[in-house]
Amino acid sequence: MKILTVYIGNAKEVYIEKRLNCGVNVISSDDNNKGKTILIQGMMYALGNSPLFPSSFNYKDYYYITEIKNNNQNYRICRKNDNIFVLDYEKKLFIFDTVSDFKYYYNNTIHKLPKIIKDGKQKLVDLNLFYQIFFVGQDERTTSKIFKSGQYNKDDFINMIFSILLDDEIVINETEEEILNEINDLKEERKVLISSNKFLKSKSRAASFINYKNDKEKIDKKIMVADKIKDDIADLKKQRSTLISRKINTEILIKELRSLNRTIKDGKLVCLDCGSENIGFELADKSVVFDASDVDIRRDILKSLEEKISSMCDEINLTEIKLSSFQNQLKDYLDDKDVSLENIIFYKQEIAQSKDVDDRLKEIDKSIADLTAKLEVQKCSVSKRKNLNEEILEDIISDMNSFYKLIDPNGNLVFDNLFTSATEVFSGSEETEFYLSKIYALLKNLKHEFPIIIDSFREGELSTIKEKKILEKFSEFSNQIIFTATLKDEELGKYNFFEFINNIDYSINKDSKLLNEKNVPEFIAALHEFSIKI
Amino acid sequence: MSYLVTATEKTKQKANEFETRSMLYLMNFHKESNKMHWYVIDFFNDVTAFDKFVTENWDLQSKGSKNLSATAIGKDLVTLYKNFLSNFDFVNFIIFMEGVLPQLRLNNTITEFKIDNINLEQLENLKSALEEEAKKKTYIENSLVSRESIDSFLERVVFVIETRTKQDYIKSMINLSSHLMPNDDYLSKIFNQIRDIQSAKKNIGTEGELLTSFSDFEKYSKYISMDDIKLLVFSRVLHKNDLGGMPYTFNCVLSSRPDIDAKVLVEKCQGDIYRLIFDRSNSKKYWEIFENFYNLIQENPEKSINDLYSIVDYDKLKQAHHLDILSAKYFLALIKEAFLNENSNCIYW
Numbered sequence: 001m002k003i004l005t006v007y008i009g010n011a012k013e014v015y016i017e018k019r020l021n022c023g024v025n026v027i028s029s030d031d032n033n034k035g036k037t038i039l040i041q042g043m044m045y046a047l048g049n050s051p052l053f054p055s056s057f058n059y060k061d062y063y064y065i066t067e068i069k070n071n072n073q074n075y076r077i078c079r080k081n082d083n084i085f086v087l088d089y090e091k092k093l094f095i096f097d098t099v100s101d102f103k104y105y106y107n108n109t110i111h112k113l114p115k116i117i118k119d120g121k122q123k124l125v126d127l128n129l130f131y132q133i134f135f136v137g138q139d140e141r142t143t144s145k146i147f148k149s150g151q152y153n154k155d156d157f158i159n160m161i162f163s164i165l166l167d168d169e170i171v172i173n174e175t176e177e178e179i180l181n182e183i184n185d186l187k188e189e190r191k192v193l194i195s196s197n198k199f200l201k202s203k204s205r206a207a208s209f210i211n212y213k214n215d216k217e218k219i220d221k222k223i224m225v226a227d228k229i230k231d232d233i234a235d236l237k238k239q240r241s242t243l244i245s246r247k248i249n250t251e252i253l254i255k256e257l258r259s260l261n262r263t264i265k266d267g268k269l270v271c272l273d274c275g276s277e278n279i280g281f282e283l284a285d286k287s288v289v290f291d292a293s294d295v296d297i298r299r300d301i302l303k304s305l306e307e308k309i310s311s312m313c314d315e316i317n318l319t320e321i322k323l324s325s326f327q328n329q330l331k332d333y334l335d336d337k338d339v340s341l342e343n344i345i346f347y348k349q350e351i352a353q354s355k356d357v358d359d360r361l362k363e364i365d366k367s368i369a370d371l372t373a374k375l376e377v378q379k380c381s382v383s384k385r386k387n388l389n390e391e392i393l394e395d396i397i398s399d400m401n402s403f404y405k406l407i408d409p410n411g412n413l414v415f416d417n418l419f420t421s422a423t424e425v426f427s428g429s430e431e432t433e434f435y436l437s438k439i440y441a442l443l444k445n446l447k448h449e450f451p452i453i454i455d456s457f458r459e460g461e462l463s464t465i466k467e468k469k470i471l472e473k474f475s476e477f478s479n480q481i482i483f484t485a486t487l488k489d490e491e492l493g494k495y496n497f498f499e500f501i502n503n504i505d506y507s508i509n510k511d512s513k514l515l516n517e518k519n520v521p522e523f524i525a526a527l528h529e530f531s532i533k534i
Numbered sequence: 535m536s537y538l539v540t541a542t543e544k545t546k547q548k549a550n551e552f553e554t555r556s557m558l559y560l561m562n563f564h565k566e567s568n569k570m571h572w573y574v575i576d577f578f579n580d581v582t583a584f585d586k587f588v589t590e591n592w593d594l595q596s597k598g599s600k601n602l603s604a605t606a607i608g609k610d611l612v613t614l615y616k617n618f619l620s621n622f623d624f625v626n627f628i629i630f631m632e633g634v635l636p637q638l639r640l641n642n643t644i645t646e647f648k649i650d651n652i653n654l655e656q657l658e659n660l661k662s663a664l665e666e667e668a669k670k671k672t673y674i675e676n677s678l679v680s681r682e683s684i685d686s687f688l689e690r691v692v693f694v695i696e697t698r699t700k701q702d703y704i705k706s707m708i709n710l711s712s713h714l715m716p717n718d719d720y721l722s723k724i725f726n727q728i729r730d731i732q733s734a735k736k737n738i739g740t741e742g743e744l745l746t747s748f749s750d751f752e753k754y755s756k757y758i759s760m761d762d763i764k765l766l767v768f769s770r771v772l773h774k775n776d777l778g779g780m781p782y783t784f785n786c787v788l789s790s791r792p793d794i795d796a797k798v799l800v801e802k803c804q805g806d807i808y809r810l811i812f813d814r815s816n817s818k819k820y821w822e823i824f825e826n827f828y829n830l831i832q833e834n835p836e837k838s839i840n841d842l843y844s845i846v847d848y849d850k851l852k853q854a855h856h857l858d859i860l861s862a863k864y865f866l867a868l869i870k871e872a873f874l875n876e877n878s879n880c881i882y883w
Binding site: 249296531 | 720723724727731737762766769770773774795797798801802805808809810811812813814815816817818820821875
């Protein structure tokens with residue numbers, strides 16, 4: 001993907017940036033408040049990112065258009081608040097009411113987004129998490145967390161990286177935790193039994209009642225969990241039957257349309273003068289009778305209905321897969337968890353016979369052994385996956401460290417993770433070098449084609465030598481690069497010597513006033529293409 | 535072993551297409567197109583246009599040849615001249631041509647002109663050819679043919695050279711922004727549908743009929759009205775553009791029925807409309823409803839879908855048994871949205 005043009009504005013004032021090229025771009029200015037951050041945030045905001053504009057800028061009052069080239073096709077994306085408009089390369093217009101809707105379009109058309117498990121379900125990641133792979137804004141930076149966390153945390157980011165590289169579907173299965181819980185419950189029961197044995201032998205009835213009460217609580221809890229799974233199953237079944245009935249209705253519609261379209265073969269009215277079959281009953285005020293539709297329209301409609309049926313079939317399949325996985329879960333759950341029920345019944349018997357305690361103890365021991373074995377197998381597959389994950393992480397971290405050593409040979413930082421711990425946060429030039437190393441390592445390992453966008457890439461006063469090495473290393477890849485920097489007076493014009501850098505100078509912009517009335521007609525014309533009138 | 539198809543009537547096909555171009559020219563690009571309403575086919579001439587109350591007329595002869603010489607044009611003017619000489623009061627005369635030889639015009643950039651743009655020598659050839667042809671024809675009284683009458687006839691003739699494509703004509707009938715307009719291929723198909731209707735009209739035999747006034751043409755149904763063509767083009771573009779998305783003006787209906795699953799409701803309404811347009815044996819019913827809805831929306835642009843539904847023609851709606859109250863409202867919303875797109879090109883925020 002390459003970013004070609006950015007428009008920001010409304011009916012009164014506008015800023016248009018067309019000078020970006022597909023290579024290395026450095027936007028510089030001699031002072032702060034020249035509008036670089038507004039440009040960068042606006043560019044990403046139109047693409048679905050969460051906003052983080054400077055507080056002095058009322059971003060909600062403006063429209064943002066970003067034009068991108070993706071796989072040699074141009075798209076124009078316009079956003080105002082939560083409404084997103086897309087003009088694709090065929091000049092078709094798509095309108096989305098929420099960023100989520102846009103996200104699904106993005107996933108289907110522009111680039112497949114990775115999936116992670118969140119709240120027990122597998123979901124597409126949001127764009128504002130995905131973009132952090134290649135985009136670093138200027139404000140609210142912190143090395144120990146992801147930016148603008150919201151519903152995500154750093155584990156989600158790392159899982160997203162794994163999901164991109166391993167590219168396999170993670171099936172929800174009984175976790176290690178659940179198996180351990182089962183084993184613990186059995187062990188507890190065992191303890192209780194053994195002590196109850198003693199009680200029984202002492203014939204203390206009060207104690208047995210206490211144990212009975214304990215188990216009842218456990219049963220209630222287990223019933224609640226089972227009920228939740230049953231509710232999920234009921235919802236999925238309802239969803240499935242709605243889909244099936246819609247699919248059947250669409251199939252019936254297609255059959256009806258085909259039969260309406262056929263001309264009836266037996267017996268027809270014929271004009272005696274010319275033999276034509278085109279007899280229309282004409283009232284005095286009607287001069288012509290056309291068909292209500294032509295071949296093209298009918299063909300397009302039938303085609304779209306058939307596509308609808310395919311997509312519904314896909315959805316039905318997905319729903320059935322989820323349904324059977326839930327049903328299996330429920331079955332396993334009830335099978336294994338009958339321990340408590342047995343327990344209750346057993347206790348009642350126990351009061352009469354203590355011999356059964358030994359049998360029961362034997363059973364418990366066998367169950368514990370079986371579950372422990374299952375745990376081992378589970379651990380094995382989980383650990384295999386964990387190993388792969390660790391390898392990936394190691395590769396990325398080692399690339400981070402080698403990049404760091406290259407740009408700062410005298411530096412003494414060593415990175416051991418994609419995020420620092422909460423107590424050990426980098427700042428100043430070390431912070432900047434951390435982000436640069438991380439973005440570089442992610443680029444090298446994920447081999448993505450997105451532009452590298454870093455707002456204020458030399459914060460903390462990175463030296464010119466370091467800067468040069470950074471720019472050279474990044475430009476080894478064919479990705480577009482968009483960096484911004486605030487230069488000191490003596491540094492102005494420094495980029496003129498590097499031929500491969502496209503230096504865009506924002507020094508001439510007025511302080512705190514990026515937008516002006518100059519290009520308003522051009523902007524209004526651009527919005528016109530989206531059928532927006534302001 | 536193969537067989538080459540030859541000796542087909544391909545000139546007829548070209549002529550038919552050109553006659554449709556000339557009719558559409560009259561409908562859209564003539565100075566006085568707004569006044570014209572009835573287009574009578576192959577009756578007084580190739581196409582003759584009348585205003586709604588048959589008080590004004592425009593008589594047109596079409597000639598789909600590329601390199602017309604002055605003599606050829608002179609010959610082709612004979613039917614217009616016949617009408618000029620007749621008892622009926624023909625007012626405007628137009629000859630619509632595909633192309634002329636370069637030496638004909640004084641100023642070769644002007645494509646609509648009167649005889650003042652014709653080279654004098656060529657004009658002489660033209661007049662001679664016309665005089666000769668008029669004398670030959672039995673349907674013109676020889677005694678009426680004279681240089682003076684030819685001169686005063688030619689003062690009134692407008693010569694028009696074709697400069698537009700098929701798609702231009704269709705595009706000019708409705709006013710849509712470029713990304714909502716169907717592709718040129720499809721526009722060409724709509725043109726062909728109009729052409730087929732126009733050439734079918736020619737099969738009605740009227741040679742030898744006697745009229746007492748212009749408005750007698752109505753008895754023979756050899757005419758097309760501007761409204762029918764405009765409705766046809768609008769309807770074709772509407773249904774071709776219908777990507778299955780819900781028109782946003784339908785929201786007012788949806789919000790009053792929160793109990794129904796919106797997707798299911800919209801699919802049902804779309805299904806009903808598909809049945810209506812697929813039912814070719816009942817096309818007449820479709821056009822009656824469509825015309826009723828279209829006119830209502832045009833006359834009441836501020837009314838909401840629910841208000842519009844209260845003034846539709848229920849008899850016509852009942853006869854087309856495919857639509858019920860919800861799908862009728864959906865159809866209203868579809869037309870209203872296409873209408874908004876046509877007339878304003880924008881969504882207002």
